[in-house]
Amino acid sequence: MSIYDTLSPKDFEAIGAEFDAIREDVLADLGSRDADYIRGIIKRQRQLEIGGRAMMMLPPTWLAGIGALSASKILDNMEIGHNIMHGQYDWMNDPAVSSRHFDWDTANSAEQWKRTHNYEHHTFTNVVGRDHDVGYGLLRMSEDQPWEPRFLFNAPLAVILHLFFQHFVAIQNLKLEDYLVYKTKTRAELREEFRPMWKKMRKQLAKDYALFPALAGPLAPLVFVGNVAANATRNVWACAVIFNGHFPEQVEQFDESVVDNETRGHWYVRQLLGSANFEGSKLMHIMSGNLSHQIEHHLFPDLPAHRYAEIAPRVRAVCEQYGLPYNTGSFWKQTASTWKRILRMSLPSKRQPEAAPQQPATTEARLAA
Amino acid sequence: MPAFATPQNAQRRLQPILRSKLIARLTTPHGVDRYLEQIDPLWSAFETRARVTEVTRQTADTVTLRLQPNANWQGFVPGQYLQLSVDIDGRRYTRCFSPANSCHAKDGHIELTARINPEGTLTRHLRDHAHAGMIVGLSQAAGDFALPAQRPERILLISGGSGITPVMSMLRSLCDEGHRGPITFLHYARSKEDQLYTEELEQLAARHANVTLLRSYEQGAGELYGRFSREQLESAAPDYADATTFLCGPPPMMAAVEAVWAADGLNAQLHRERFVVAASAPATAETTGGELRFVRSERLAVSDGATLLEQAEAAGLRPDYGCRMGICHACSCRKTTGRVRDIRDGRLSGDGEEDIQLCVSQPVGSVTLEL
Ligand code: FES
Numbered sequence: 001m002s003i004y005d006t007l008s009p010k011d012f013e014a015i016g017a018e019f020d021a022i023r024e025d026v027l028a029d030l031g032s033r034d035a036d037y038i039r040g041i042i043k044r045q046r047q048l049e050i051g052g053r054a055m056m057m058l059p060p061t062w063l064a065g066i067g068a069l070s071a072s073k074i075l076d077n078m079e080i081g082h083n084i085m086h087g088q089y090d091w092m093n094d095p096a097v098s099s100r101h102f103d104w105d106t107a108n109s110a111e112q113w114k115r116t117h118n119y120e121h122h123t124f125t126n127v128v129g130r131d132h133d134v135g136y137g138l139l140r141m142s143e144d145q146p147w148e149p150r151f152l153f154n155a156p157l158a159v160i161l162h163l164f165f166q167h168f169v170a171i172q173n174l175k176l177e178d179y180l181v182y183k184t185k186t187r188a189e190l191r192e193e194f195r196p197m198w199k200k201m202r203k204q205l206a207k208d209y210a211l212f213p214a215l216a217g218p219l220a221p222l223v224f225v226g227n228v229a230a231n232a233t234r235n236v237w238a239c240a241v242i243f244n245g246h247f248p249e250q251v252e253q254f255d256e257s258v259v260d261n262e263t264r265g266h267w268y269v270r271q272l273l274g275s276a277n278f279e280g281s282k283l284m285h286i287m288s289g290n291l292s293h294q295i296e297h298h299l300f301p302d303l304p305a306h307r308y309a310e311i312a313p314r315v316r317a318v319c320e321q322y323g324l325p326y327n328t329g330s331f332w333k334q335t336a337s338t339w340k341r342i343l344r345m346s347l348p349s350k351r352q353p354e355a356a357p358q359q360p361a362t363t364e365a366r367l368a369a
Numbered sequence: 370m371p372a373f374a375t376p377q378n379a380q381r382r383l384q385p386i387l388r389s390k391l392i393a394r395l396t397t398p399h400g401v402d403r404y405l406e407q408i409d410p411l412w413s414a415f416e417t418r419a420r421v422t423e424v425t426r427q428t429a430d431t432v433t434l435r436l437q438p439n440a441n442w443q444g445f446v447p448g449q450y451l452q453l454s455v456d457i458d459g460r461r462y463t464r465c466f467s468p469a470n471s472c473h474a475k476d477g478h479i480e481l482t483a484r485i486n487p488e489g490t491l492t493r494h495l496r497d498h499a500h501a502g503m504i505v506g507l508s509q510a511a512g513d514f515a516l517p518a519q520r521p522e523r524i525l526l527i528s529g530g531s532g533i534t535p536v537m538s539m540l541r542s543l544c545d546e547g548h549r550g551p552i553t554f555l556h557y558a559r560s561k562e563d564q565l566y567t568e569e570l571e572q573l574a575a576r577h578a579n580v581t582l583l584r585s586y587e588q589g590a591g592e593l594y595g596r597f598s599r600e601q602l603e604s605a606a607p608d609y610a611d612a613t614t615f616l617c618g619p620p621p622m623m624a625a626v627e628a629v630w631a632a633d634g635l636n637a638q639l640h641r642e643r644f645v646v647a648a649s650a651p652a653t654a655e656t657t658g659g660e661l662r663f664v665r666s667e668r669l670a671v672s673d674g675a676t677l678l679e680q681a682e683a684a685g686l687r688p689d690y691g692c693r694m695g696i697c698h699a700c701s702c703r704k705t706t707g708r709v710r711d712i713r714d715g716r717l718s719g720d721g722e723e724d725i726q727l728c729v730s731q732p733v734g735s736v737t738l739e740l
Contacts, residue, residue, distance in 0.1 A: 024714050035459030046407045087698030093461035093723045096403060099698045100724060103398035110398075119691030119699055203397045211394055267694075301696050 002252065003324060004269065011322055016265030018318045019299055022311050026303050034304045035092055041079050041286070042097075048072035056226040057216045066226045070233035071287070076105045077238055078289025083305045085114055090302075106234075107170035109200035116172050122301050126246060126274035127254045133246065134253060136161060136168055137177035140345040142253035147348040150181065154346035155339075158243075165235035170201055237287070240335060245294030248276045248337035250327050269324065271298035276327035277312075278334045285309060295326065377477065380412065380440035387414035410504045417441045419479065421503040427482070427565050431531060432495045433469075436479040438507060445479075445510030447472050447538040448615065448642070453481065454506030455491055461506070462491040463722050467617075467642070468510070469534040469566070471541035479507075482565055484531035490719065514615070514642035516542065521613035522550035525606055527597075527626055529557040529618025533565050535642055536615055540570075544577055553581045553606045557597065557622055560588040581606075597625045610635060617642040660735040664705070672736075676712060677702075678727035681740055688727055688740055695729035702727050707736030 007015075052068030055061035081104030083089070089097040096102075103110040116132060124130035128144040135141040139158055140151040161168055174193055178185040208227040213220035252273040262270070275294040285292045286306075293308035296315055300308075319326040329337070386392065392401050392414075405412040411420060419436035426432050445451065445468055454463040470480035485492045516539050524543065526536040533556060540554055554574075558564040564584065574582035583605050584591035593601060602609055616626050616639060623641060630639040657674040663686060670684045678700055681688050691699035695713055701724050709718045709730035717733065718725060727738075 020714070027714070027716070030459065032459040035456070042403075043407055046404055050404070085698075087701060087726075090698065090701060090724050092456075092459055093463075094456070098701075098724055100701050100703075105398060114697070114699060115691070118697035122696055123692040123694070200398070203394065207394060207397055211391075215395075302698065 003273065004258075007269070007322065009263075012263055012265030012269065014265070015318065015322055015324075016263065016268055018321075019268045019315075020264070022314050022318075023300050023303065026300070026307050026311060030091055030304070034089070034306070035094075037306050038080070038084070038089055038097055038304070041075060045072050045075040045080060048075065052230070053212060053223075056223050057219055059219070059222065062222055062226060066229045066233075069226065069230035073105055073230055073234040074237055074287055077234060078241070078291065079286055079305065080104070080289075081106070082289045082291070085110055086118060087302045088304045103200075105204070107166045107201045107204045108172075109170070109197065112173050112197060112200075113169070118301070122298070124259060125271055125298055126252065127256055127259060129256050130259070132172060132175070133242070136172060137175055138168070139342065141247055141341065142345070143349045144253055144255065145345075148181075151346050154342050158339075158342050162236045162239040163232055165239040166204075166231060167201070170197055173197070241288045241291050243338045244278050244331065244334040245275055245291055245297075247341050248327060248329075248334045249341050250325065250337075251276050268299055271295075272319070272324055272326075274298065276329075276334060278331045279328060280331050284331065292331075295328075377440045384414060384440065411439045413439055413441060415441065417507040417509060419505055419507050421499060421505065422478065422501055424499045424501060426496075428563050430485045430563075431482055431565060432485065432492075432499055433480065433482040433565075434495070434499060436481065436505065436507070438477065438479055442477070442479070442507065443509055445472060446515040447542040448515040448535045448640075449510040449512040450514075450535070450642075451479075451510045452508035453491075455494060455503075457490060457494045462494075462719070463506075464489075464491050467535035467538065469537040469541075471538065471545045473542060473545040482531060482534050491721075512642070514617070514640055516615075517613075520546070520548060520550075523608065523612040524548075524550060524552045525555065525609055525612035525614040526552065527555045527614060527616045527618070529622040530559075530563075531565065532618035532642070535617050537566055537570075539615060540573065540580070544573055544580070549579060551579050551581070552577075553583065553612070555593075555597075555605060556582075556584045557618065558584065558586055560586050561591070597622055599629050602629060610638075613638055613640070615640045615642075659707070659732050661732060662735070662737040663740045664737060665740055672732045674731060676728055677709065677725070677730045677732060677736070677738065680732075681727060681738070686740060690728055693728045695726055698726060700727040701725070703739035705737045705739060708733045709736060 048068045049072035052065045052070075052072055054065070055068060056065030058065075081102065084097050084102045085099050085104070087099040090099050092098075099114070121131050121133045126134060128134055128142050135145065138161055139154050140147065171194070174190060174197070175185070176190075179187070179190050208231060209224060212227060213223040216223040254270060254274070258266070258270060272295055275298040277295050278292050280292055290305035290308050291297055293305070293312055296308035296312055297305060299315065300311075316326050318324070387401050387405070396404060402413045402416055405414065411418055417438060419438040419442070421434050422437050423435040424432065448467070450465045450467045452463050453466050454461050464483075466481040466483060468479045469482050470478065483492045483495055485496045487493070514535060520543065524539075526539060528536045536554070540552065543552060554570065556564070556570075561567065564586075570582055574580045583593050585593035585595060585597075585601075593605060595601065606612065610633060614630070616623060620643075623643070627639065627641070630636055657672050659672040661670040661672050661677070661680055661684070663669070663681065663684065666686055668684050668686065670680060672680060673683075675683070678688060678690055678693065688702060689699050691697035693700075703722065704718070704725045705722050706720065708720045709725055710716070710733050711718070712729050712731055718730075
């Protein structure tokens with residue numbers, strides 16, 4: 001039985017008020033500290049990027065160049081892009097850090113991502129059928145997803161997803177499984193939907209795999225390989241961070257019915273039950289875009305992420321008071337737990353979802369069943 | 370190469386490279402400016418920014434800034450305004466000001482004078498913290514209140530209070546050009562101590578025989594007495610009907626002047642700049658009854674108190690949205706004027722330009738949105 005059912009409506013209301021109070025305290029305190037922080041991180045990212053690309057063009061510093069460019073891409077995507085595009089810095093009124101204008105150094109376009117991530121994932125967190133991040137259409141991550149033979153490959157597919165994460169995320173809106181597996185989408189529809197995505201992907205591919213190598217002249221292969229490595233490093237890390245945030249064993253997935261008439265308090269509790277943290281050094285938090293505080297992020301997606309560490313003790317205190325779980329552990333513990341789930345889900349579950357229809361029309365209908 | 374002597378010129382030479390397609394491709398998706406600004410905040414391929422080089426305080430409630438803009442500044446026509454952006458405690462505030470300097474200034478500097486609004490965050494900040502070396506953002510100059518390229522022969526300039534800045538620019542530019550036609554400068558201020566550019570005006574009038582300076586103070590003596598009136602005008606500038614007139618000042622004064630010109634059927638010869646935009650709504654005002662202006666779609670509605678997203682939809686617009694509960698920011702939209710209240714916590718926004726979330730914002734008074 002979920003904790004959901006043990007709380008009274010009064011409890012939910014009180015929890016909602018507690019979390020609202022935390023949010024308001026941070027909002028009231030926003031100021032130059034936050035502005036300086038994000039601008040500082042951006043400065044560091046630009047230095048790493050320029051330095052990395054330069055070093056990669058010289059054989060003796062090639063490896064260091066890969067390291068710097070990987071770090072730059074990780075910062076760009078996690079602590080900068082992800083958080084800015086959540087609107088965490090919109091209050092600054094600066095187009096350079098505004099969710100309306102920012103675009104990140106990855107194959108996925110800002111527009112598309114704000115749709116699947118900010119809206120679908122954050123509104124319907126872990127609601128099977130509504131939150132496409134549950135398995136990305138590729139994996140089975142929840143008991144509530146009916147088992148199919150293709151899920152026998154859950155683990156190797158998860159590895160592939162990690163390696164090519166930027167491209168999977170870029171085409172996430174295509175819901176490719178509807179074309180490949182369920183045949184509910186035609187090739188023509190797919191091509192039409194792919195066009196806007198390709199616009200951004202093309203530019204990213206050209207930059208990393210044609211233009212910068214060309215600048216290096218005879219050393220082009222070095223830069224090409226270096227860029228592949230930097231992109232892959234970022235992909236694996238970003239994917240691992242995200243998986244740790246939602247798929248360790250204790251994290252709950254939900255049925256679509258939970259979002260009907262959800263109060264603010266219920267919404268907070270669902271975010272809490274659907275997320276998990278991991279612990280680590282300050283550097284680890286920054287490099288994960290503070291998604292190491294996935295719980296705080298899901299409760300307050302538009303508060304500047306560097307504040308999550310500060311408010312975590314207050315969030316924990318609320319959890320303790322109401323007997324709510326606060327899922328956290330070391331990075332490796334959460335990773336191991338996540339992979340246990342991936343492996344477990346590759347086989348049919350004992351508990352079958354009730355009344356799965358025979359021929360579901362779309363991914364959403366099928367997953368929601 | 371002497372042209373390289375100033376950083377502005379060096380930048381100008383590099384501009385074609387910085388703006389090239391190749392650089393855009395290499396710096397995608399952030400764009401070249403996001404890299405250049407890390408080296409020097411004034412460096413930019415596309416954006417206009419400026420360094421404050423001098424701060425003076427002519428009167429008790431004004432502050433005058435001299436600005437050195439970067440190479441992207443395209444100059445202005447006397448009378449036009451620009452938008453000045455300043456970061457204050459992490460937030461960017463933007464307000465309009467008219468350059469007061471001559472458009473022929475050799476050093477390319479811009480001079481702005483701001484009257485301090487006791488409730489205005491930006492002007493109070495300038496009063497307390499403006500200093501040489503400070504970096505500010507600028508827009509390009511805009512506005513039709515401007516000297517025509519073909520300068521009119523007979524010119525009448527009327528200003529009140531800090532409304533002097535655009536007409537000061539006109540006067541300075543005309544003097545630099547050696548304009549021959551008669552120019553009458555009519556200015557209204559509270560007292561001599563409150564008047565801007567006193568000394569310079571007197572010098573200009575002394576040096577240029579065609580410039581007549583007439584001032585009226587509420588307290589103390591000037592060349593004129595009392596408020597603007599038809600009688601006063603007829604004695605001060607009896608040929609006003611032949612002049613092209615430029616007017617800028619506080620609303621009551623402007624209304625008095627406009628009435629005379631309208632009565633005489635001379636509207637076509639009167640150019641005016643409204644300095645005080647519609648007063649911002651007080652914090653306690655109701656959320657209904659205000660005017661909602663959707664500028665892009667050119668639609669107008671009267672607020673019924675619902676969220677801006679709902680009201681925009683009711684007006685037939687289709688703004689982007691996602692969660693409709695304030696978490697996804699899909700509905701972010703630029704507000705250009707007015708205040709809104711966040712329905713989640715009752716927080717009241719500022720009244721300047723900023724991005725707001727339509728789904729959790731209620732208008733307080735009139736609001737203009739870029740929608
Ligand atoms: S629609 Fe999601 S924040 Fe407004």
